[in-house]
Each structure stands twice: as C-alpha cells, then as structure tokens.
Amino acid sequence: MKDKKTLQCRVEVDVNPFGLHDPRVAEIIQYVADHYGESVSLNLLAEKLDLSPEHLSRLVKERADIGFREICRKVRMAQAGILLEKGYPAKKVAALCGWKSLSAFYRCFKKCYHMAPKAYQKFCIRLQDDKRWLLWKIERVEFEKGARKTKELKRELLLGLFGQGPPPRRPKGVKRKKV
Numbered sequence: 001m002k003d004k005k006t007l008q009c010r011v012e013v014d015v016n017p018f019g020l021h022d023p024r025v026a027e028i029i030q031y032v033a034d035h036y037g038e039s040v041s042l043n044l045l046a047e048k049l050d051l052s053p054e055h056l057s058r059l060v061k062e063r064a065d066i067g068f069r070e071i072c073r074k075v076r077m078a079q080a081g082i083l084l085e086k087g088y089p090a091k092k093v094a095a096l097c098g099w100k101s102l103s104a105f106y107r108c109f110k111k112c113y114h115m116a117p118k119a120y121q122k123f124c125i126r127l128q129d130d131k132r133w134l135l136w137k138i139e140r141v142e143f144e145k146g147a148r149k150t151k152e153l154k155r156e157l158l159l160g161l162f163g164q165g166p167p168p169r170r171p172k173g174v175k176r177k178k179v
Contacts, residue, residue, distance in 0.1 A: 024049070025063045028056070032075050037098045042068050077112040080105070085124045090117035
C-alpha cells in the first residue's frame, strides 16, 4: 500500500508514486511533497540529508528512473490539478505550487495534462455534474425498478455516461463462447 500525507492546503498526495521501497528516496519525495510551494533545490535537500548533490541526484535517478527536477515537477502538477479541481484560479494555483512564471506553469500544465488549466477546470466541473446526475439516476432507478436490476442498470448508465454507450446485447438463444 502506498503512503499518503496530508499537505498544508489539506490535499492528499501520494508521496511514493513510484512504488519505491528505498527509504531515502521515499524521504526525498516526502520532503518535496511537504514543500511543493517553496523553491526546492537539489543542493538544499542534499545538505539536509548529509549527501553530496551529485550523489543525491544519482541515487534518485537510479532508484526512481527519473530525475530530481522531474519528481518536483510531477508533485507540483499533481497539486495544481487538485487545486484547480477545487476551483482555485490558475494564477493563484501557479503561485501556491511554487511556479514563479505563469507562462511556465501553463506550458508545463499543458504538457502534463494535455489541456490548459481553464479547460481542465471546466472538464472537472462537467465530470462532477455528470457524477451527480448518475447518482440521482441510480437512486431513481433503484426506487422505481427495485434492487434486482440495479447492477445491470448501473453498468449501462456508467457506460452511457462516458459516450461509449451500453454494450451490445446477445440475441436470445445465442450462447456465450467458452474460451
């Protein structure tokens, strides 16, 4: 099971997203997650851990298969996504997540999420509305039809919600192929 940590803005972040078992690298990721809004440098962290910056960089690269800067960027982008979902404006999110330049934040966000921050916010709002509608529809169906058909109807509603439509039904008399 992965470790979780509640951060300053009361957002849960996965502090060990790479499934690492090395306590030193987990400690590094933990530090970055705790201080994602600040300027975290390799030299500062190496000094805190009593390692040389070169050794720290090599350790992270060997154990996590990505560099220290990329870990910082991923943690910040995860926080930015969570804050945008909560309705914070992009300018404030960039400042809270430690980005000095709004244009650099936008560029990195687009690279990570494949859409602009405002589009991501609209997407999340639409998804929340769809989830609320789906829950209301399931409750209504359970009330009208009873609990017997609820599982099948939930499946159809979930598939229909995301634009794939319900799966095709097998005609009567046709048996399922055994593999």
